[in-house]
Amino acid sequence: MSAGPSLEDIRAAARRIYPYIHRTPVMTCAALDEMAGARLFFKCENFQKTGSFKMRGASNAIFLLPEETAARGVVTHSSGNHAAAVARTARERGIPAWIVMPTNAPRTKRIAVEGYGGQVTECAPTLESRESEMQRIRERTGATLIHPYNDERVIAGQGTAALELLEDVRDLDAPDLDAIIAPVSGGGLLSGTAITAKSQQRPLRVFGAEPQNADDAFRSLASGRLEPAADAYTIADGLRATLSSLTLSILNERVDAIGLVTESEIPWAMRMVWERMKIIIEPSSAVPVAALLLHRLPAERLRVGVILSGGNLDFDHLPFGG
């Protein structure tokens, strides 16, 4: 048995989360196709509720909880998209959500999570403090941890984006995709995507993309074991986590290549999507786009699904235009 959820788990997740998420559109762009030398089909999870694909995994995990367990609430640590998705989904289910955030998290992110009904608990900005604060909450409340990626239920939820993308490309009366690409951080999205892609009758090639400054997945997949974080700054703030043993084992069997991009290439590709497609994507979503436009992956002449993971960013601090 392979590690991780099966295609059937992903299909069940799709049925389960259907009422709680948007079926996001698929867009195309002739100008970007020309640059990439490939035919690109963009799955617009930037239009997803809370602005990212994280709603998929969070809602699958939270709606899978038995009634009594769910009633005690959920807890997670994150200052980003996963926190917003957990908070919003918990509110949808009518249960409390505790979100552990470091004291140095941006005020705007805290406000966003509170806006979705999450109860923010502060901790010092260290791993130890975060873990002990989470432990305290769990002991006090009995809340269930919803990990952002080291969780089969979450991975199954993330795999539904690729499922919809494949269906919608078929509905366009177009030939099936040859390949699919997603950014990789902790590996939840790419794991779900890869399971969906490799379970098709004609399996797709699976590509990941990562900032050079956060290339632990690239190194871990090369060595076959968990490599430490690069610990350098990246503008792609959603891609700073590292693989877990679960996501490594899923990806190890299924990923064909990881494309790396530099820090300056990320805002360049982000701006290209803003200008040409007229949609807002966040820096993390620009990483796979950059890898394709700059030919860092063997994608030429292929029909490639691109998961645009989210559209949340701070408009007071844009990497261009000032």
Next chain:
Amino acid sequence: MSAGPSLEDIRAAARRIYPYIHRTPVMTCAALDEMAGARLFFKCENFQKTGSFKMRGASNAIFLLPEETAARGVVTHSSGNHAAAVARTARERGIPAWIVMPTNAPRTKRIAVEGYGGQVTECAPTLESRESEMQRIRERTGATLIHPYNDERVIAGQGTAALELLEDVRDLDAPDLDAIIAPVSGGGLLSGTAITAKSQQRPLRVFGAEPQNADDAFRSLASGRLEPAADAYTIADGLRATLSSLTLSILNERVDAIGLVTESEIPWAMRMVWERMKIIIEPSSAVPVAALLLHRLPAERLRVGVILSGGNLDFDHLPFGG
């Protein structure tokens, strides 16, 4: 007989231009609905070819030309979205397009028009110089003028956006719209929109929106005659033209109200759409959004179609984020 094209002309335009334009999607946004106190249906012409609705009028006018006339080419003056649409459509028809631009037009706009195959001819930045340069080109080449709005063929084309919007809202199995809104500059888009809206079995309310700094349509509709341009700067660079006698007579009979917004409200509303809807709109498109969000029009509790006219702007000079 009323002035301007009929609903039948607009329907014929829709059939004519179908192969040359995108059928743009309709989007909704719960957060903006809540602010407006209305149910908003956004027609995303920012996703249109060349990034604006101008493709509709340009392609209707250009594909209506008899073969022999068309062969001599088309000419227009503009440094904005209409120029790009004329250049691209002319290339599609295989005929030359001359675009008269003032010497002080931004280099990026000139490059965009040339990228679509337009032949840019420079003139001094005065009305006289522009007119005489256009006259010279017409005498030399026999090219047909494609005016940005003082032209029934162009107005008929612009009215197709509202037609699609009404159809697509019906396809959503939703009740028909109560009202529709578009920005007003020379009045071509609002004229076509108003003719479509007022020809329905249950006529819609028709709203326009304008910057206070360019409120000539507001004043002209109040007085019933063409009032001079306000001649103040507005960030909504697409809204600096003034009504013609043709568009005034169309709008005079059909527009229920014009909402005015200040200069600071325009980037505020633009940012709201970028942040909440994750789509890029240009300042001109933010003007109707601002008027709705700020309750400058009697739109509360209505189902309102909003024509997002375009998504072209200079990402090197954004009004926020620097």
